[in-house]
Amino acid sequence: MAEKPKEDFTIMNKIIILTILGLTALIACQKNNINNDPIADVPVNITINMALPLYSHLLNEGTFLYWDGGVKGIVVVHYQNDEYYAFDRSCSYQPSTSCAKIEVDSSFMVFRCGNTQLTGFEKCCDSKFFMNGQVLNGPATFGLKQYQVIKNGTELSVKN
Numbered sequence: 001m002a003e004k005p006k007e008d009f010t011i012m013n014k015i016i017i018l019t020i021l022g023l024t025a026l027i028a029c030q031k032n033n034i035n036n037d038p039i040a041d042v043p044v045n046i047t048i049n050m051a052l053p054l055y056s057h058l059l060n061e062g063t064f065l066y067w068d069g070g071v072k073g074i075v076v077v078h079y080q081n082d083e084y085y086a087f088d089r090s091c092s093y094q095p096s097t098s099c100a101k102i103e104v105d106s107s108f109m110v111f112r113c114g115n116t117q118l119t120g121f122e123k124c125c126d127s128k129f130f131m132n133g134q135v136l137n138g139p140a141t142f143g144l145k146q147y148q149v150i151k152n153g154t155e156l157s158v159k160n
Contacts, residue, residue, distance in 0.1 A: 038092055038095050038142060039071055039088050039090045039092060039095050039145035040071055041160070042069075042070060042071055043160065044069050044070055044074065044086075044147050044158060044159055044160045045157075045158075045159045045160075046067060046069055046074070046157070046158045046159070047155055047156070047157050047158075048065070048067070048076065048155065048156040048158070049154060049155050050154040050155065050156065051154040051155075058076065058078050058084075058156070059078070059154070060078065061078055061079070061080050061081075062078065062079075062080070062109065063077075063078050064076060064077045064078070064104050066089070066103075067158075070088040070089065070090070070145075070147070071088050071089075071090045071095070071145075072088060072089040072090045072095075072100075072101045073088070073089040073101070074086055074087070074088060074089060074147065074158065075087050075089055075102070075103075075104065075111075076149070076156065076158060077104075077131055079131050079132060082151070084149040084151055084156060085131070085132060085133060085146065085149060086146065086147040086148075086149045086158040087102070087111075087133050087144040087145060087146055087147065088144065088145040088147070089101050089102050089103070090102070090144075090145065091113035091124060091125065091127055091140060091144075092127070092135075092140045092141075092142040092143065092144060092145070093113065093125050093127045093138065093139050093140035093141075093142075094125070097124065099113075099114060099115060099122070099124035100113060100124050100125070101113070101114070101115055101124070102129065102144065103115065103116065105121075105128075109131055110128050110129060110130060110131065110136055111128065111129040111130075111131070111133075111144065112127070112128050112129075113125045113126075113127040113128070113140070125139055125140070126138065126139060127139060127140035129143065129144055133146050147159060147160050148160060
């Protein structure tokens with residue numbers, strides 16, 4: 001009979017230790033996931049009329065358009081099979097730096113981080129992204145911030 005209280009005490013210790021470990025893991029996971037999307041949320045609600053000559057090139061696959069809005073601008077891409085994407089032009093790697101802006105590298109049809117200057121392209125980091133916004137190579141680990149695109153005839157609505 002003397003063994004029973006000791007056994008109960010051991011079981012209780014195991015439960016307490018497992019509870020503490022579980023809570024510690026949960027807190028650690030929450031801290032790591034606080035900033036899953038490093039780009040700030042700002043309202044986006046634009047309409048692009050591709051029937052207008054200025055925007056009619058977007059009717060062709062493999063074309064893109066830069067637009068004001070978002071955090072550092074928006075790029076709208078007519079990808080393929082009538083798929084349209086819109087992304088914030090902020091690079092997801094250290095987006096608060098002034099140079100962390102994406103642009104289309106049309107020779108390879110990828111996004112790259114940096115700006116074209118009078119002297120040529122100046123990269124900000126080595127991050128590159130596929131045209132669907134996913135990371136091609138880092139240091140970025142997050143894809144580009146994507147906005148919703150709805151096509152209705154020759155109009156594109158881009159919003160979040």
